[in-house]
Amino acid sequence: LNPGATGWSDQQTYGIGLYTGTYTITPPNGCVEELDFNVFVGDVPDGGAVANGNTTICVGDDITLSWTNINNNPPGTNYIVDWGDGNVETFTHPPPAVVPHTYTVSSCSQGNGEYSVNYEIENPCDTRTGGFDQVRVSETPVADFTLSTDTVCVNTPLTATDNSVGAQAPQC
Structure with a gap:
């Protein structure tokens, strides 16, 4: 580079x-000046994401997401x-082909009893968005019954409570 009195230019x-x-500039007086820069060359991002398999699960289970059409x-x-x-x-880029996520809280606290998964694929040119609904995460059931008695004779009713x-989401 050859900076002139009124400026300079460079082409890459x-x-x-x-x-x-x-860019590092060292004028005759020896005072060094540096300027960091970023350059992005590309196009608007492409692609999307889909849920793999079942999206009705229990707390502690995973769902997985796969990216589609992102290779370019x-x-x-x-x-x-x-x-x-x-x-x-x-x-x-490139992201993992399959992304797992473990839900640790039931979706019962959500207004509709479901989680919505949203994604963005972004670069300096643009952002592509999408998502999917109906991720239903149910509480893990705990079976518990009480019997009216622990001894029953023939022809005597037994009540189990x-x-x-x-x-279970989304009815929670």
Whole structure:
């Protein structure tokens, strides 16, 4: 570079991707000045995400998400998943092909008894959004019964009372 009295310019050619660089200028007086910069060369992101398998599960179980049509996205593309339960994960390109998530809280506390999973695929050119609903996370049931008596004679009624707990989403 040859900075002039009124400024200077530089031309570089970059391929698709995300780059970082530093301009270092050292004038005759020896005072060094550095400027860091980022360059993104790419297009709007492509792709989506789908849930694999069953999305009606119990607390402590996983659901998995798979990315679709993302192979042509350039470095510098981010993939963000909001699982709907307060957990958000971010991945850089290329993300894992399959992303598991364990739900530790029932969806019964949600207004409709379900979690909604939302995702963003973003880079400096644009953001693509999507998601899926009906992730139903039920409480783990605990069976508990009380008998009216522990001794029963022939032709004597026995009453069993169900004290079990654990609600099933979305009826919770």
